[in-house]
Amino acid sequence: MSKADERSLAIYIVDDDDDVRFGFARLIRSVGVNARPYASAETFLDELVEGEQGCVLLDLTMPRVTGHHALARLKQLGSRLPVIVISARDDEVTRAMVRDLGAKMFLRKPVDDQALLDAINWATGFSLGR
Amino acid sequence: MNWIDIVWPMMGAASLTLALIHLLIWFKQGHQTAHLMFALTGMSVGTLAIFELLMMTATTAESYGVLLRWMHVPFAVMMIGIVAFVRLHLQVGKLWLGVLVCAARLVSLVPDFLTGENLNYLEITSLRQVPIWGGGFVAAPIGVPNPWAILGQATVVLLLVFLVDALVSGIRRTTGEYRRRVMLICGSMIGFMLLSAAWSLAVINGTLHAPLTVNPAFLGVLLAMSYELGGDVLRAAQLAKNLSASEALLRDTEQRMDMAVRGAGIGLWSRDLVNEDSWVSETGLRLLGFAAHEKWNRAQFYERLHPEDGEVLQSAIAAATSGGGEFATEYRITGSDGRTRWIMVRGQVEFDEARGDGIRTPLRIRGIVSEISERRQAEERLRLVVEMSPTALLMVDEEGLITLVNRQAEIVFGYSRQDLAGMNVDTLVPHRLRDRHVDERAAYAARATTRTMGSGRELSARRKDGSELPVEIALSPIRGDAGMAVLVSITDISERKRADRESALQRDELAHLSRVVLLAELSGSLAHELNQPLTAILSNAQAAVRFLAHSPPNLDEVRDSLTNIVENDKRAGEVIRRLRALLRKDRADHRRLDMNDVVLDVLRIIRSDLLNRNVDVVLDLEPTLPPIEGDRVQLQQVLLNLVMNGTDAMADVSAAREITLHTHETAAGSVHVSVTDVGSGIPEDDIERIFSPFVTTKTSGIGLGLAVCVSIIQTHRGTIWAANNPARGATVHFTIPALGDSSHPSEE
Numbered sequence: 045m046s047k048a049d050e051r052s053l054a055i056y057i058v059d060d061d062d063d064v065r066f067g068f069a070r071l072i073r074s075v076g077v078n079a080r081p082y083a084s085a086e087t088f089l090d091e092l093v094e095g096e097q098g099c100v101l102l103d104l105t106m107p108r109v110t111g112h113h114a115l116a117r118l119k120q121l122g123s124r125l126p127v128i129v130i131s132a133r134d135d136e137v138t139r140a141m142v143r144d145l146g147a148k149m150f151l152r153k154p155v156d157d158q159a160l161l162d163a164i165n166w167a168t169g170f171s172l173g174r
Numbered sequence: 175m176n177w178i179d180i181v182w183p184m185m186g187a188a189s190l191t192l193a194l195i196h197l198l199i200w201f202k203q204g205h206q207t208a209h210l211m212f213a214l215t216g217m218s219v220g221t222l223a224i225f226e227l228l229m230m231t232a233t234t235a236e237s238y239g240v241l242l243r244w245m246h247v248p249f250a251v252m253m254i255g256i257v258a259f260v261r262l263h264l265q266v267g268k269l270w271l272g273v274l275v276c277a278a279r280l281v282s283l284v285p286d287f288l289t290g291e292n293l294n295y296l297e298i299t300s301l302r303q304v305p306i307w308g309g310g311f312v313a314a315p316i317g318v319p320n321p322w323a324i325l326g327q328a329t330v331v332l333l334l335v336f337l338v339d340a341l342v343s344g345i346r347r348t349t350g351e352y353r354r355r356v357m358l359i360c361g362s363m364i365g366f367m368l369l370s371a372a373w374s375l376a377v378i379n380g381t382l383h384a385p386l387t388v389n390p391a392f393l394g395v396l397l398a399m400s401y402e403l404g405g406d407v408l409r410a411a412q413l414a415k416n417l418s419a420s421e422a423l424l425r426d427t428e429q430r431m432d433m434a435v436r437g438a439g440i441g442l443w444s445r446d447l448v449n450e451d452s453w454v455s456e457t458g459l460r461l462l463g464f465a466a467h468e469k470w471n472r473a474q475f476y477e478r479l480h481p482e483d484g485e486v487l488q489s490a491i492a493a494a495t496s497g498g499g500e501f502a503t504e505y506r507i508t509g510s511d512g513r514t515r516w517i518m519v520r521g522q523v524e525f526d527e528a529r530g531d532g533i534r535t536p537l538r539i540r541g542i543v544s545e546i547s548e549r550r551q552a553e554e555r556l557r558l559v560v561e562m563s564p565t566a567l568l569m570v571d572e573e574g575l576i577t578l579v580n581r582q583a584e585i586v587f588g589y590s591r592q593d594l595a596g597m598n599v600d601t602l603v604p605h606r607l608r609d610r611h612v613d614e615r616a617a618y619a620a621r622a623t624t625r626t627m628g629s630g631r632e633l634s635a636r637r638k639d640g641s642e643l644p645v646e647i648a649l650s651p652i653r654g655d656a657g658m659a660v661l662v663s664i665t666d667i668s669e670r671k672r673a674d675r676e677s678a679l680q681r682d683e684l685a686h687l688s689r690v691v692l693l694a695e696l697s698g699s700l701a702h703e704l705n706q707p708l709t710a711i712l713s714n715a716q717a718a719v720r721f722l723a724h725s726p727p728n729l730d731e732v733r734d735s736l737t738n739i740v741e742n743d744k745r746a747g748e749v750i751r752r753l754r755a756l757l758r759k760d761r762a763d764h765r766r767l768d769m770n771d772v773v774l775d776v777l778r779i780i781r782s783d784l785l786n787r788n789v790d791v792v793l794d795l796e797p798t799l800p801p802i803e804g805d806r807v808q809l810q811q812v813l814l815n816l817v818m819n820g821t822d823a824m825a826d827v828s829a830a831r832e833i834t835l836h837t838h839e840t841a842a843g844s845v846h847v848s849v850t851d852v853g854s855g856i857p858e859d860d861i862e863r864i865f866s867p868f869v870t871t872k873t874s875g876i877g878l879g880l881a882v883c884v885s886i887i888q889t890h891r892g893t894i895w896a897a898n899n900p901a902r903g904a905t906v907h908f909t910i911p912a913l914g915d916s917s918h919p920s921e922e
Binding site: 068073075106108110133 | 735
């Protein structure tokens with residue numbers, strides 16, 4: 045994938061915690077990729093445009109529409125955007141549940157930059173941060 | 175035969191009869207020498223009468239001379255009798271003068287017998303028959319006068335002088351009845367003697383045709399003496415009569431008194447202190463336990479008297495007789511029935527009239543006796559109640575001196591009863607509080623009421639060894655004749671305070687244990703809370719490293735990253751601080767708090783747990799909530815419990831899960847907090863007992879949460895209760911009194 049392609053793609057960051065969301069966004073920006081932060085799953089789902097290239101970094105623990113709800117919704121919508129779940133809640137039940145709901149990867153907070161970039165690259169076929 | 179022959183024997187007989195009577199009186203009452211003197215005088219006068227009669231009827235000069243010589247003997251005896259009577263009976267007249275009169279008269283008997291025919295005549299040459307009034311003649315001597323006759327006349331003059339002196343000194347020295355008697359006797363003696371002298375002069379002048387005689391005059395003297403002595407006898411008889419009448423009256427009075435007081439259960443008694451003789455009324459004897467047939471017997475009384483009380487009784491008598499005369503004491507005596515009674519006696523000592531030195535001799539004690547066994551028993555019971563009271567009791571007088579002590583007071587203060595009695599109560603107050611105590615005591619005396627001393631304040635007392643103990647004190651004023659006394663009851667509350675401290679400690683420990691259990695349940699949520707800032711820090715730090723590697727380095731992004739790192743570091747620190755606060759095992763620390771802050775604290779801790787459980791929180795907080803005083807951690811714990819219980823209650827709710835947190839100020843000035851869920855509600859059977867320990871409606875948990883909440887709210891002087899909502903779910907409420915003023919220390 046060319047550098048031009050990489051510039052056109054976007055990483056959607058869905059997390060209700062401002063600090064966490066802005067931290068991820070800054071990290072994504074630091075590797076020269078467009079970061080698109082959303083404070084709630086509702087806004088993300090509302091603004092989601094079909095056919096866009098990229099990847100979703102999704103938090104689970106959010107008020108009203110949780111990460112689980114969002115995953116189910118995306119599956120329902122037939123979205124092909126790969127989803128990486130990033131949560132502080134790390135247990136077998138949660139991991140199994142999000143896998144069933146179609147998540148590509150599960151990362152536990154706090155997450156190392158290289159692990160995150162590797163996961164994005166693996167999920168999207170990019171080569172970010174290399 | 176003429177009237178002389180009748181009158182003279184009569185005078186003689188009368189004189190001798192009087193003499194005989196008084197001789198008998200003297201003989202019966204040996205100590206009355208006046209009667210003997212009278213008898214002497216009387217016999218002399220009687221004898222004189224016989225001599226005079228014989229002389230008046232004498233037929234020869236020789237017989238007349240002999241009779242005249244011998245007549246001087248009874249005359250001398252008569253004069254001695256008169257002098258002695260005046261001295262002994264009237265106690266007047268100069269002794270030396272009296273002795274001189276008697277001696278001179280006795281001396282005159284010497285020339286009477288040794289010179290001439292008698293004292294009057296050297297020689298009686300013849301007798302002449304002198305006619306007298308009423309017809310007839312009496313014999314009169316003619317002869318040569320004896321010059322020694324002057325001695326006899328001198329003694330008569332001396333006797334007169336003696337009597338006049340006695341009369342004058344008697345009038346001067348004595349008063350009243352006695353003076354009258356002196357005047358009568360001495361006066362009449364002088365009068366009759368002067369009359370006799372006048373008679374003699376008149377006969378010698380020839381103006382009076384009567385015999386030359388002294389007998390009528392001395393019979394008058396004798397009658398005056400007799401009147402005086404007879405008056406004495408009469409007076410004595412009158413006195414004796416009066417005495418027996420008053421004794422009868424006294425007996426009567428005593429009997430009537432006895433009857434009057436018998437109804438009141440009071441006996442009468444008297445004790446003669448001179449003759450050591452006692453009398454006790456019938457009722458008195460019954461009260462003293464003497465059987466009906468028993469007579470009063472002092473020896474028996476002392477035998478039956480309680481051995482401990484004999485001395486008490488004796489000292490009471492001694493005090494009464496040597497002091498004001500008031501006699502009062504109480505003693506025990508065992509009756510013939512074997513029962514021991516408490517007896518009270520009251521009496522008054524009668525004294526004789528004060529002598530010159532002011533000392534009065536006690537004559538007798540009269541008084542009453544009554545049985546007071548019941549009163550003593552009641553007193554003993556009361557004494558035991560006071561003595562055995564588990565509360566230390568002190569009676570304190572107006573001066574602050576201790577007048578009564580019980581056993582517990584000895585134990586509490588470590589002083590003996592003897593030490594405490596008479597001690598100033600301020601001694602029992604620690605030195606540092608003593609000045610204030612003195613002031614407070616004065617203020618209390620000014621308006622004494624029954625109250626608890628220094629309620630709500632810690633009071634300290636001081637033991638003998640100087641150690642202090644916490645006490646609770648109640649004061650009861652007792653007004654009496656001797657001013658105001660205060661009954662002070664002191665409870666040693668060391669034990670209670672220790673128990674309070676222990677239970678507070680246990681309560682705190684239980685609250686802590688409950689918090690640990692609570693936080694274990696929240697561990698996932700808490701990990702999440704800590705992971706959020708850590709995640710942000712890591713992301714920002716790694717982003718900054720990458721921005722620095724750009725060429726040129728993007729320093730704006732680096733600066734923003736660092737700012738975020740600092741903020742998130744602080745955020746993580748806050749989470750840890752809150753967690754540590756909850757896990758800390760401290761004693762409750764009450765400070766000024768805003769309840770809304772506590773609610774928000776709790777939400778921060780539990781936020782992610784609520785998110786995980788898909789529970790929405792609705793906040794309805796009154797912004798102008800007054801502050802309260804409380805322990806932040808414990809109140810957080812209460813709210814955490816309530817919120818988690820509410821959340822648990824909504825586990826099976828598929829619709830929107832919602833917890834409403836509400837605060838407001840009540841009309842009564844309390845802060846009211848409620849936690850409302852929309853869950854399953856509380857079974858009606860459990861609603862009363864969910865706050866008890868080990869009662870749980872949940873399948874997990876040990877059921878301590880709400881019990882701990884109750885104890886926490888109670889230590890905050892608040893109340894907690896639960897109710898099911900009209901629609902669904904339940905609401906738990908609690909209230910805590912708001913702080914009235916802002917003088918209390920704030921938390922920061």
